[in-house]
Amino acid sequence: MMAPGARSVLLLALLGLAALYACWFFNDRHWLATQLVFTAPPLALAIALRMGWRKAGFWACVLALGWFSHGVMSAWSDAGTRLLAWLAIGLSLVVIFAGSLPGLRARFSRKQR
Template structure:
């Protein structure tokens, strides 16, 4: 995958994750807090990835580990919203894979 395609793929996955959180917590009692904690970070990271900020891809991968953990906890503890949690798990794994690809490519490439 080319760096340009990787950048746009990661931005798309981050925007999908932000949309998921916006829908998931739309009727939350603490709406503003949930939007600031869950929806804002992937939006800001997508903006950073698209504008070419150097560390945005790294931080997306780091935060995806937290999103993955949140998805696992939610899937097991809240069966009524498990479909959101499983989608969060899949998107978090996609963020981890796409953001880790350049490092893995450099690590395992022929010299």
């Protein structure tokens, strides 16, 4: 079960990523494709997390690896989007940490006898 604090942080990070990508690709030539690929998944996961879907944190972590990779690639290759890319990298890391926190707590907590 995800702690309420980690759940809130994960929800805010997913909404932040959705907003970031919506702004980043606002004037893109392939607007619909970019919104479906980048904006819709974190938004759908935020809705799923809010509705109590237990696997939302896991899938957020899985997809955050792709968002992180995209951010690194953009930060290194395009100076015009470097700030947005660094924001995506940071939010992706927050998603990975917040989504992994329940597993980390279970793994490293003291065993009760």
